Amino acid sequence: METILDQADAHASVKDLDFSPDGKFLVSVGSGSPGRVWDVTSSTPVASLPKENDEVFGFCRFSQTSDKNQVLYITVMRGQGGSIVKWNTTSWKRMSSKHIVRDPVSAFNVSADGKLLAIGTIQGDILILNSTSMRVQTIVRKAHLGLVTTLMFSEDSRAVVSASLDSSARVTLIKDEKNSGLSVWIIVFIILLAVAAYYVKTGGVLP
Secondary structure, three states: OOOOOOOOOOOOEEEEEEEOOOOOEEEEEEEOOOEEEEEOOOOEEEEEEOOOOOOEEEEEEEEEOOOOOEEEEEEEEEOOEEEEEEEEOOOOOEEEEEEEEOOOEEEEEEOOOOOEEEEEEOOOOEEEEEOOOOOEEEEEOOOOOOOEEEEEEOOOOOEEEEEEOOOOEEEEEOOOHHHHHHHHHHHHHHHHHHHHHHHHHOOOOOO
């Protein structure tokens, strides 16, 4: 148990911390200051992540993309609600920003494979997003009666467990976008077959 980094004045108060998948970087966000990134090996600062306009940083998570590159996500509160900002971990510049919800974000996490993002709100809602398109893939309104405090994906990224200030815990199964689309077409096909069969059976006379 050796202290490798001790930065007393990094933030007025620390909101969140996260290590990069390769263990090289540590990111922190807090009140009254920009986000900060340190090189863990040398214990030196490597980047300062500035806020824009009325932004308030909330949660930070490193992730690995499909091409094995690392990215950094930071949740941001603005006047219109909660957003997710994606950062390049080489230049430490913003890559994109997407408004997600109108309510404040109270919990955030990234799946192990980096393909999904999970957001919890103060209203008890849970949202699962595709990290590439930043589109909402699954949403559970009022998953909890109180604000969502914790989110964690299963190892296979097929479920997310959440906990709330109301002392409840929940497991939410994640819908596969491809499978969901396929199942809709199967249902439509079955309905069309049933209509065709009825049409033939009645000699082409519709009721």
